[in-house]
Amino acid sequence: METKQLQKIADTLRYEAVRMVWEGKDGHPGPALSIADIVTTLYFDEMNIDPDNPGWEDRDRFILSKGHACPIIYAALNEKGYFTEKIEHFNLRALHSDFQGHPVSQKTVGIDSTSGSLGNGIAIGAGMAIAGKFHKKDYRVFVVVGDGELQEGVVWEGINVASSHKLDNLIVFVDRNGWQSGGSVEDVIGGNNVAQRIGAFGWHTIEIDGNDIDQIKKALAEANSVKGKPIAIVADCIKGKGLDFMENDNAWHKGVPTDEQFRQAGIQLKGDAK
Amino acid sequence: MKDFKGTREAFATAITELTEKNPEVMFISSDSLKAMRAVPYAEAFPANYIECGIAEQGTVNVAAGLSTCGIIPFVATYAGFLTMRACEQMRTFIAYPNLNVKFVGINAGLIGGEREGVTHQFYEDVSILSAIPNFTIFLPADGNQTYHAVKEAAAVNGPVYIRAGSGREVDVYDKETPFSLDGVRILKDYGRDTVIFASGFVLDRALEAAEILKKEGVSVTVADINIINGKDPSKIISLIRSAGKIVTVEDQSINGGMGSYIQALVCEHDPKIVRKLGLKTFAESGPAKELADAYGYSPEGIAELVRA
Known part of the structure; x- marks a missing residue:
């Protein structure tokens, strides 16, 4: 798809997530x-x-290891047509809602793995990737992890296993936005040299601007040509990207826009009249 | 059936036979291939042996991923490294989505961990998993029952935990007796003054206690509780109703295991005195037999609890 079209969809998803x-x-x-x-x-x-x-056995798999970002996935599944009817009101986090606070595979169509307890997505993805090779299928497994999340030890258990099993069908995006719940990643743990760390485990690493769709496409093309190694695409992203009042302000790690801020989101993401 | 000795070889034999019939069965290892006596398995089915290294949380997650793709993974390693270190993964990524993953935990209990000491003696595993929905918990009493339990686990659609030992357990069962899905099997029925419910590798000791008591004119029934929190406890309940007094014996924490399960059934259906034998403290290194005797599991110790 043309980059311009994808950018438009990305903004629609952003708006829907905020909504x-x-x-x-x-x-x-x-x-x-x-x-x-x-x-x-x-x-x-x-x-x-x-x-x-959605259960097609040859499909590519997707795991949102940083499960708290699920509104964007719910929006993507909705736009993509996963639900019998397009969802108008998600009832996010409400009692009896299909859209739980963190992704749950058995509650939401299109969610390949329950996630949200940080650190677990890569090893789960490695399991899916091993199954793919065992079944001689050519599907790929995509995982999105946060940079703060990399502090979890189990992340590196997954990275180790993926390397030893030569899982070139596993592609991990690291959202390196530099922030985590408690503050900046650098302040919390002293360093954020993601590519160097994952590269040391024998992964193929690619560094890009994660808010630039052309660069994402290029990185994926490179990832698809790698043989014998799992791939990490270290994506420098801006937390809250797309809304001027939200960008790089970690107060929006968790938070609810006011009615006025929501109106602003319509203007900035949907082109609503000012 | 190939010949085997003890719970670990029982596992290796059973999973080999399962894989021969169904190539989707896999052994997922946390560097536990040798510990599980499964080297011949890996040689016979190299693609079905998935090594994840000394990393139990990652191992359980890998099993979760495999399971979503139709594989039937058996994660087998030390009971506590599974149920304590990887507890969250077993809960959130296996039990919550109700994935078809099987766990075999070895070195369970004092008798399982014995000389290794407290770091490798795991007597909390059943308590921990009892608190997690969707887990089927199998407590085979010896190697022969472990073999059948592993086979039976493959027939369950959902997560199963099989509690296994070191491989030096006393055989109580013959090789042919199946793993009872009633959750209970009466092994000695001298009368119902007291019913002793025993689980796991202390069953032989409970049986000896019954002989001691018989000589004293105390009539005791010994029942093996091999499944806890099962869907249909009716057979256990009818045995409870027939009992004068109840004693439970398990090589596990006194809180949250089989004894607590029986106690709850007794309270609910036919209240009477229940005396529980289980661990209340951390133990120490020692040969299995001596250790079990020292911590109250001697046949005489069990008989004493019945007399009390």
């Missing part, structure tokens, strides 16, 4: 907007998926 948080009065909009361009490129350009057959 569901605003309506539901709870959620993590900053982390969701950070990865909107990656998610859009995957769902609308790259992944081999069929919304009418």
Whole structure:
């Protein structure tokens, strides 16, 4: 798909993510907007998926390891047509809602893995990738992790296993927006040299601007040509990307826009009249 | 059936037979291939042996991923490294989505961990998993029952935990007796003054206690509880109703295991005195037999609890 079209979809997803948080009065909009361009490129350009057959065994898999950013995935699944009817009100985080606070595979159509307890997505993805090779299928497994999330030890267990099993069908995006719940990643743990660290485990690493769809496409093309190694695309992203009042302000890690801020979101993301 | 000795070889034999019939069965290892006596398995089915290294949380997650793609993974390693270190993964990524993953935890209990000491003696595993929905918990009493439990686990659609030992357990069962899906099997029925419910590798000791008591004119029934929190406890409940007094014996924490399960059934259906034998403290290194005797599991110790 043309980059311009994808950018438009990305902004639609951003708006929908903000709308569901605003309506539901709870959620993590900053982390969701950070990865909107990656998610859009995957769902609308790259992944081999069929919304009418979400359990299709040859499909590419997707795991949102940083599960708190799920509003952007719910929006993507909705736009892509995964639900019988297009969802108007997500009832995010409400009792009996299909749209849980963090992704749940058995509650939401199109979610390949439950996630949200940080650190687990890469190893789960490695399991799916091993199964793909075992079954001689050529699907790929995509995982999106946060940079703060990399502090979890189990992340490196997954990175280790993926390397030893030579999982070139596993492609991990690291959303390196530099922020985590408690503050900046650098302040919390002293360093954020992601590519160097993952590269040391024998992965193929690519560094890009994660809010630039052309760069995301290029990185995916490179990833698809790698043989014998898992791939990490370290994507420098802006937390809250797309809304001027949200960008790089970690107060939006979790937060609910006011009615006025939501109106601003309409202007900035949808082109509503001022 | 190939010959085997103890719970670990029982596992290796059973998973080999399962994989021969169904190539989707896999052994997922946390560097536990040798510990599970599964080297011949890996040689026979190299593609079905998935090594994840000394990394139990990652191992359980890999099993979760495999399971979503139709594989039937058996994660087998030390009981505590699974149920304690990887507890969250077993809960959130296996039990919550109700994935078809099987776990075999070895070195369970004092008798399982014995000389290794407290770091490798795991007597909390059943308590921990009892708190997690969707888990089927199998407590085979010896190697022969472990073999059948592993086979039976493959027939369950959903997460199963099988508690296994070191491989030096006393055989109580013969090789042919199947793993009872009633959750209970009466092994000695001298009368119902007291019913002793025993689980796991202390069953032989409970049986010996019954012989001691018989000589004293105390009539005891010994029942093996091999599944806890099962869907249909009716057979256990009818045994409870027939009992004068109840004693539970398990090589596990006194809180949250089989004893607590029986106690709850007794309270709910036919209140009477229940005396529980289980661990209340951390133990120490020692040969299995001596250790079990020292911590109250001697046949005489069990008999004493019945007399009390």
